Amino acid sequence: MVFVLVESEEGKIKKYSQEALTYGADLAAATGSSCAAIAIGEDTDTSDLGNYGADKVYHVTGSGLEAFSPGGYATAVADVVSNNGGNYVIVSGSYTGKSVAPKAAVKLNAALATGVVAMTDGNSIRKTCFSNKAFSKVSMSGDVKVITVVPNSYEIKSYDKAGSVESVSTDVGSSVKTKSISIDKVKGKIPLTEAELVVSAGRGLKGPENWGMIEELADVLGAATACSKPVSDMDWRPHSEHVGQTGITIKPNLYIAVGISGAIQHLAGVSSSKVICVINTDPEAPFFKAADYGIVGDAFEIVPKLLARAKELKAS
Amino acid sequence: MNILVGISAVPDTTTKISFVENNTKFNTEGVQFIINPYDELALTKALEITEAQGGEVTIITVGDASVEPVMRKALAIGAQKAIRVNTVAKDGMHAAQCIKDAIAGQSYDLILTGRESIDYNGGQVAGILSEMLDMSLINVVTSIEVNDGKVTAVRDIDGGRETVEASLPCVLSAQKELCEPRIPNMRGIMQARMKPLEVVEPSVDYSATNYDSYELPAEKGSVKLIEANNAEELIDLLRTEKKLI
Ligand SMILES: Cc1cc2nc3c(=O)[nH]c(=O)nc-3n(C[C@H](O)[C@H](O)[C@H](O)COP(=O)(O)OP(=O)(O)OC[C@H]3O[C@@H](n4cnc5c(N)ncnc54)[C@H](O)[C@@H]3O)c2cc1C
Ligand SMILES: Nc1ncnc2c1ncn2[C@@H]1O[C@H](COP(=O)(O)O)[C@@H](O)[C@H]1O
Numbered sequence: 001m002v003f004v005l006v007e008s009e010e011g012k013i014k015k016y017s018q019e020a021l022t023y024g025a026d027l028a029a030a031t032g033s034s035c036a037a038i039a040i041g042e043d044t045d046t047s048d049l050g051n052y053g054a055d056k057v058y059h060v061t062g063s064g065l066e067a068f069s070p071g072g073y074a075t076a077v078a079d080v081v082s083n084n085g086g087n088y089v090i091v092s093g094s095y096t097g098k099s100v101a102p103k104a105a106v107k108l109n110a111a112l113a114t115g116v117v118a119m120t121d122g123n124s125i126r127k128t129c130f131s132n133k134a135f136s137k138v139s140m141s142g143d144v145k146v147i148t149v150v151p152n153s154y155e156i157k158s159y160d161k162a163g164s165v166e167s168v169s170t171d172v173g174s175s176v177k178t179k180s181i182s183i184d185k186v187k188g189k190i191p192l193t194e195a196e197l198v199v200s201a202g203r204g205l206k207g208p209e210n211w212g213m214i215e216e217l218a219d220v221l222g223a224a225t226a227c228s229k230p231v232s233d234m235d236w237r238p239h240s241e242h243v244g245q246t247g248i249t250i251k252p253n254l255y256i257a258v259g260i261s262g263a264i265q266h267l268a269g270v271s272s273s274k275v276i277c278v279i280n281t282d283p284e285a286p287f288f289k290a291a292d293y294g295i296v297g298d299a300f301e302i303v304p305k306l307l308a309r310a311k312e313l314k315a316s
Numbered sequence: 317m318n319i320l321v322g323i324s325a326v327p328d329t330t331t332k333i334s335f336v337e338n339n340t341k342f343n344t345e346g347v348q349f350i351i352n353p354y355d356e357l358a359l360t361k362a363l364e365i366t367e368a369q370g371g372e373v374t375i376i377t378v379g380d381a382s383v384e385p386v387m388r389k390a391l392a393i394g395a396q397k398a399i400r401v402n403t404v405a406k407d408g409m410h411a412a413q414c415i416k417d418a419i420a421g422q423s424y425d426l427i428l429t430g431r432e433s434i435d436y437n438g439g440q441v442a443g444i445l446s447e448m449l450d451m452s453l454i455n456v457v458t459s460i461e462v463n464d465g466k467v468t469a470v471r472d473i474d475g476g477r478e479t480v481e482a483s484l485p486c487v488l489s490a491q492k493e494l495c496e497p498r499i500p501n502m503r504g505i506m507q508a509r510m511k512p513l514e515v516v517e518p519s520v521d522y523s524a525t526n527y528d529s530y531e532l533p534a535e536k537g538s539v540k541l542i543e544a545n546n547a548e549e550l551i552d553l554l555r556t557e558k559k560l561i
Contacts, residue, residue, distance in 0.1 A: 007474075014474075070443065070453045095473050099455040102408070102443025111524030112409055112444075115437050124528065130342075131434050133333040137528045177452035181468070181479040191475035197560065221561055239458075239493045240472075245329050245434060246353050246492055254560045265329045271533065275558050277550060278539070288539050293553065297544030309548035313555065 002028040002035045002088040003081050004054070005073075007096055011045040015194060016092040016151035018052045023119065023147075023154050024090040025053030025161075031122040033087070037163075038080050040065055040073060050163020052156070057165040058084070064172035068096060071175040074103035080168060081108060086144065093148040094193075101148045110144035117153040131245045131268040151193060152251045153272075192241065195224030197254045198273070200243065202228035202266075204259020204280065204299055208236035213303045214258065220310045226250070228260050244269035259299045262287025279303070317371030317462065319362040320419065321395065322429040322441060324352040324411075325379055325386035329434065335530045342435075342530070349386055354430025356393075356497040358490040361460055362428050363394045363498070369462065371425075372396045378405040378414045384513065392500035392508035400515045406523035408440025415441075416448045417519045426467070427487045431456050442489035452482035458493040
């Protein structure tokens, strides 16, 4: 059986978990098996999981699962999987998933593959490597395989499955080794890792005071904002916006790069974006080679034009 | 305070990636290997902690003899001791198992690694080690403070940050912003030559995964250029051609 750990926020199933469920449902179909979701915590709404591909849902609650901890969650996952004959455990490559998957793999004595973007067959996967500069086909052996799926690499499908819920109550208290002190969520903004559209800018913008038009364009398009490394190094923008080889890796549907040269380390973090638009004064900027659309021109002229047109369309 | 830092040797970030032997092996010809950038942060943080509180920093690398120059650089930055496990790690599970066996009988208050290695991008070793060694785990951290046998760290979460507390011993993985990485100075480089670098043989030859083949991403078609004085067209194309907005 294929198990998928699903995450939720304020009760709602995360988009990247819906993607992981699609992966799980496809894998179950390919291996003649069924797909079960594992939902952890009291306040998860499990009613939709059948539509996302779950034949069955294990809703796990109990002592030690009131808040996230790598140890508590990994124990909950490993217990459900081993008690119900799981062969595959699919986890999203979210921060939560990245903390849970390696620990669950050890508990289950499983093979582990992370950064997976596609399934090749039941025993092998395609994963990113060299920071998105390449892909590898990796074969996995053993009875249990744990796989983390990169967000935004799998298209969500809709299903019409039973999704019947079995409640599991447990006590994982002894494996909880960390305590959450406080959580600081970026409010009112789309988190970069979950954004489908991203507007990003680099040193070509000259200074932090010029980001108003970038934020406004992002706002009108419903996009998140990002930046190049020097821009966050100089504190023009927060570090959480830095994308690239040593920053966040993203693969949105649209990446608009303004005043960014397109250095190899920058491209490593964004080159898997589905559509890339580049705005740069220098026609020789390397970024144009990685772009779908390009405008050779001054950001201070071009961005206001884009903004005006986007506003016009939004109003109509 | 004894701290172990996992150091992985990776291709320099400017490396143009290519493969040989019918795309089954990474082409290392002409490639310069460096300390994985996140591991540089882990190492610097470990030095900051031991300088303030006393203690020793040991680095460990699973790799063949070719990684020793990278390890010497870590010693030059300031680590006191080094252990090399003499095998090429096949995956994160294998690397972690080798590290666990190599440090059996030693005790560390903290184990620091990078958030991920920039070659195989596993992001696995910290989590696996914490489980194998029954230590607490705080993954992808931008700050670490150690006080009275407790560690408080700030970690990245989806859409924000979380402050987490754990008891020692603890495994943490370094994220950018944790500190400014140090670069070795002349004195450090001289001293590094004299520092102990112990080589141990691996006790396992385990691997549940195999990298069968590699490929480069599909080349982009040529860029569609839009005239600057007609820039608005970009928005229209994104809407009509790509149906994105
Ligand atoms: C170990 C290592 C890791 C790194 N990791 C990362 C990483 O993760 N992410 C990252 O981004 N970088 C990374 N870098 C840095 C990278 O090599 C580049 O230096 C960086 O990406 C350049 O940022 P930039 O494009 O904003 O600035 P620049 O290279 O200075 O480019 C600015 C661009 O703006 C254009 N421009 C200037 N004025 C205008 C205008 N008015 N309108 C439009 N365009 C204009 C210029 O033509 C130029 O192309 C790393 C480097 C190293 C050594
Ligand atoms: N071969 C290795 N030897 C020592 N440490 C390693 C090795 N591989 C990975 N690590 C450590 O584990 C971290 C995460 O690596 P990975 O799980 O491979 O992405 C790295 O940043 C290193 O700190």
